[in-house]
Amino acid sequence: MMTNTSLLDQFPLLKEKVRGHRLAYLDNAATTQKPLPVLEEMDRIYRTLNANVHRGVHTLSQQATDAFEEARAKVARFIKASEPAEVIFTKGCTESINLVAQSWGLANLKPGDEILLSHGEHHANIVPWQLAAERCGAVVRPIPIFESGELDLKALSEMVSSKTKVVGIKHVCNALGTINPIAEVVRLAHSVGAICIVDGAQGLAHEPVDVQAWGVDFYAMSAHKTYGPMGVGALYGKRSLLESMPPFMGGGDMIRTVSFDGTTFNEIPNKFEPGTPNVPGVVGFGAALDWLAAFGLPQATAIENDLADRAAAELSSLPGVVLRGTASQKVGIVSFTLDSVHPHDIGTILDSEGVAVRTGHHCCMPLMRRLNVPATVRASFALYNQPEDVEALIKGVQKVQKIFA
Amino acid sequence: MLNELYQETILDHGRKPRNFGLLPMVTHCAEGHNPLCGDQIRVHLLIEDDTIQDISFEGCGCAISLASASLMSSAIKGKKVGEALGLFERFHATVTNASDEELGIGDLDCLIGVRDHANRIKCATLAWHALKVAVQSPVTQSQELP
Ligand SMILES: Cc1ncc(COP(=O)(O)O)c(C=O)c1O
Numbered sequence: 001m002m003t004n005t006s007l008l009d010q011f012p013l014l015k016e017k018v019r020g021h022r023l024a025y026l027d028n029a030a031t032t033q034k035p036l037p038v039l040e041e042m043d044r045i046y047r048t049l050n051a052n053v054h055r056g057v058h059t060l061s062q063q064a065t066d067a068f069e070e071a072r073a074k075v076a077r078f079i080k081a082s083e084p085a086e087v088i089f090t091k092g093c094t095e096s097i098n099l100v101a102q103s104w105g106l107a108n109l110k111p112g113d114e115i116l117l118s119h120g121e122h123h124a125n126i127v128p129w130q131l132a133a134e135r136c137g138a139v140v141r142p143i144p145i146f147e148s149g150e151l152d153l154k155a156l157s158e159m160v161s162s163k164t165k166v167v168g169i170k171h172v173c174n175a176l177g178t179i180n181p182i183a184e185v186v187r188l189a190h191s192v193g194a195i196c197i198v199d200g201a202q203g204l205a206h207e208p209v210d211v212q213a214w215g216v217d218f219y220a221m222s223a224h225k226t227y228g229p230m231g232v233g234a235l236y237g238k239r240s241l242l243e244s245m246p247p248f249m250g251g252g253d254m255i256r257t258v259s260f261d262g263t264t265f266n267e268i269p270n271k272f273e274p275g276t277p278n279v280p281g282v283v284g285f286g287a288a289l290d291w292l293a294a295f296g297l298p299q300a301t302a303i304e305n306d307l308a309d310r311a312a313a314e315l316s317s318l319p320g321v322v323l324r325g326t327a328s329q330k331v332g333i334v335s336f337t338l339d340s341v342h343p344h345d346i347g348t349i350l351d352s353e354g355v356a357v358r359t360g361h362h363c364c365m366p367l368m369r370r371l372n373v374p375a376t377v378r379a380s381f382a383l384y385n386q387p388e389d390v391e392a393l394i395k396g397v398q399k400v401q402k403i404f405a
Numbered sequence: 406m407l408n409e410l411y412q413e414t415i416l417d418h419g420r421k422p423r424n425f426g427l428l429p430m431v432t433h434c435a436e437g438h439n440p441l442c443g444d445q446i447r448v449h450l451l452i453e454d455d456t457i458q459d460i461s462f463e464g465c466g467c468a469i470s471l472a473s474a475s476l477m478s479s480a481i482k483g484k485k486v487g488e489a490l491g492l493f494e495r496f497h498a499t500v501t502n503a504s505d506e507e508l509g510i511g512d513l514d515c516l517i518g519v520r521d522h523a524n525r526i527k528c529a530t531l532a533w534h535a536l537k538v539a540v541q542s543p544v545t546q547s548q549e550l551p
Contacts, residue, residue, distance in 0.1 A: 342467035344442050348410065348522055360442050374443045374465060403411050404468075 007295075010035040011384055021354025024392040029174045029202055029333055029380035030358050031224045034288070038228060041287035045280040053279055054253055054270070068279055071286030072269070075234050078289045079200075079209040079219060086242065088235045088272040089282050093201040094124045096220035096235035099272060100197055101128035103245045104218075109165055111137030116159055116194075117168040119145045120175070120367040125168050125199040125220075138165070142366065149176040149325040156188055164194040171203030171219075175362035175378065176325025177308070177333030179207060183214045190215065195241070201225055205292065205382070206301055206331040211236050223281065227382075228288030232281035235272075242268045251275045300383035304332030307381045311390045318397060324376050332381035338397065341404045343375040349403060350377075350396040357393070410518035410525075411468070414476075418512075419468030424461045424478035435542045436464075437535030439527050444470045448535040455486050462535075467528055469519065474532030476512050486540050493533045500529050 008014060011033045016023055025033065045067065051060035053068045069084070076084040090096045105128075109115075115129045119142040126140070133140050143159060144152040151169070160167070167189035169180050182198055189196035197218040203209060205226040211219050219236040223229055237245075247254055247265055251274030256264040265271045292300065311334045315321045320339035338346060347359035358378045361368045368375060379393055433450040444466030451459035460478045464471075481489040492513075500519050519529045 344444075344467040344525070344528065345411070345469065348525060351522075365443075368443070404416065 007384055008386075010037065012036070014384060018354045018356070019352055022388070022392070024353075024355045024385075024389040026379040026381065026385065026389055026393060027356045027358050028382035028385075029225070029362075029378065031230065032205065032227050032382050033384065034229065034284075035227055035291055037291050038284050038287045042229060042280040042284040045283050052276055064279055067283050068277070071282045074286035074289050075221075076236075078293065079204075079211050079221075079236055080213070081211055081236055083239070085268050086236055086239055088237065088242070088269045089277055089285075090233050090235055091231050091278070092224070092233035093199060093220045093222040094128075094233075096218075096233055097125050097197065097199060098128045099235055099248045100218050100220075100237070101132040103248045103272075104195070104241065105129070105132035105138075105166070106135060107244075107246055109133065109136035109138040112163060113138040113165040114161070114163045115140045115166040115168065116143050116156065116164055117141075118143045118151055118170065118180070119370050120149065120151075120173050120178070120364060121168060121170060122174055122199060122201065123363045123365070124201070125170060125197070126366070129166065129168065143167075143169075145367075145370065147371065148327045149173055149178040150327045151178075151180055151185070153181065153184055153188070156185065160188050160192045160194065162192060164189070164192050167194050167196045168199070169196070170199040170201070171209070172207060172331050173325070173364075173367075174202045174333075174380075175364045175367055175376065176327070176335050177330040177380075178325060178327040179203075179329040179331060181329075182216060186215050186217075202331070206297075206304065208297060217241055223285035223288060226285075226288055227292055228285040229278075229281045232278050232285050234285070237268075239268065242272070247271055247274070249274050295383060301331065303383050304381040304385065305330075307385050307387065307390055308332035308334050308379075310387070311379055311381075311393055314390065314394045315397065318394075318401065320401070321397070324371055324373065333378060334380075335376040335378045337373055337376050338400065339404075341400060343377045345404070346377050346397070346400050349400045350393070353392060353396040353399065355389075355392050355396045410522060412515050412518070414512055414515040415468060415472040418472035418475040422462075422471050422475035424475065424482070426461055426463060428459055428461045430459070431544055433539045433542055434544050435535050435539035437531045437538070439466075439470070439531050441527065442467065444528060444531055446470060446474050446532045446535050448474075448532060448539045450536075450539050452486060452540065457481055457484055457486060457489055462532060466531065467525075469516070469525055469528040470531045473516055473529045476516065477532050477536065480511070480513055481536070490537060490540070493537060496533060497530060500526055 049064045051064045053065040072084040072087050075087045144155045169185050186196045195217040198216050200219045200221045222233040254274040324335040343359035360375045428449045431449045432452045436447040446464035449461045462474045516529050519525045
């Protein structure tokens with residue numbers, strides 16, 4: 001593990017001042033900062049390996065293709081997929097879920113079929129299913145969760161039936177930090193022959209992923225929440241499912257032969273990757289996973305959880321603060337509300353102290369309604385955060401209390 | 406900079422919004438919604454002779470949006486509809502920095518601080534946007550019933 005100073009040297013942005021204060025970046029669930037090795041790797045692609053992939057016989061094109069495919073192998077290894085071909089590159093978690101809903105969903109859903117989604121899902125794992133359900137006459141139903149943010153597994157076990165075709169759950173809750181029991185959810189989905197899709201946006205950077213041990217059918221990811229670039233992500237899918245699915249988008253690269261009488265499609269993963277991909281982004285994604293693995297996922301979560309625990313303890317000792325999301329299994333995310341002060345006012349005052357947090361519904365409006373709050377303040381930790389960040393957060397909240405006293 | 410935004414007047418109006426609630430008689434009404442933060446403000450008007458005889462609002466939101474609604478309601482009560490909309494134009498130009506002109510309309514001036522917080526301008530103008538829609542939205546008989 002690197003020492004903390006050399007670690008911070010890899011994130012120049014964290015040394016910037018905001019509104020005259022040291023930046024306390026606690027909005028890592030929205031996007032993490034990117035370490036220099038990732039930025040340099042992406043730069044290297046454009047400077048030394050720039051050529052289109054999968055199309056040229058020339059050396060440069062082959063080298064770019066190799067780098068691109070190596071990144072696929074890195075993602076596959078990181079999530080313990082059985083082979084790289086089960087990893088489809090997309091522009092992010094949102095696109096990955098839409099791919100499944102549009103391709104698998106439209107091909108398989110029938111009137112009366114049920115799609116069960118946890119009440120806490122991000123809009124990215126709700127709306128694509130609503131769109132598909134509307135086209136197919138299927139029904140979307142919420143799986144209850146407890147006030148703590150934990151999934152009601154018993155309720156799910158009673159909801160699944162022969163009508164259930166899809167069970168959707170996020171690996172880790174972006175709003176509250178809850179880690180969901182993926183293996184259990186997969187087992188319940190499979191017990192009735194449904195597929196299980198896991199929204200891994202918040203999981204990848206904080207929790208070990210083992211798609212084979214879980215038996216999960218699809219796992220959706222975004223690079224930018226895992227120290228990688230924006231606009232790149234991936235979808236893991238089981239080979240048998242991906243092979244059975246129709247293409248999501250058409251174009252070059254995803255075909256075997258094209259004639260005006262008809263087209264035959266390429267094999268996976270290319271069938272789902274039409275057009276020129278974001279090559280530096282994909283390579284940067286691979287570099288980010290390498291970088292995180294070298295740092296050590298357990299080391300990262302130990303740092304994050306320690307800081308989040310400190311923040312939670314100090315916040316809950318302040319009058320009027322209510323912690324939201326108190327599951328026993330959580331990543332380093334602390335969500336809270338403060339008496340009658342609206343989270344947006346808290347966010348603006350924290351910002352004036354250099355503290356960057358997310359305030360709002362976190363793209364989880366059904367979850368906010370379930371918790372009976374319009375919004376929360378969320379501090380989300382990454383492996384580079386420091387005890388000073390917690391201090392700045394607490395100081396900021398005390399300032400809010402003073403202003404609104 | 407921040408002290409400019411969270412001034413006593415704003416905190417006071419945010420805490421104890423004026424003209425909050427329903428009206429006995431309503432002729433016009435509309436709702437404004439800020440999907441980014443979930444703020445929601447419904448403006449009720451009694452317009453007679455092209456004049457806003459009475460106004461109230463309901464809803465939930467941050468201190469800035471509630472204070473702005475409260476300040477707006479106090480500022481436009483008794484004004485001609487055209488005057489009220491003219492005030493919105495001046496207010497909007499001021500908080501979005503398009504104009505250096507001080508509003509010079511008493512308490513409304515205290516919202517000028519949102520200039521330095523671009524992502525809060527929507528909060529400060531939410532009630533005004535609802536007002537603009539409301540003056541063109543006469544309520545039907547059924548809506549008038551509580
Ligand atoms: C749980 C969860 N799912 C999905 C997404 C969407 O990710 P992206 O915007 O990178 O597609 C996010 C991002 O906020 C998230 O937190």
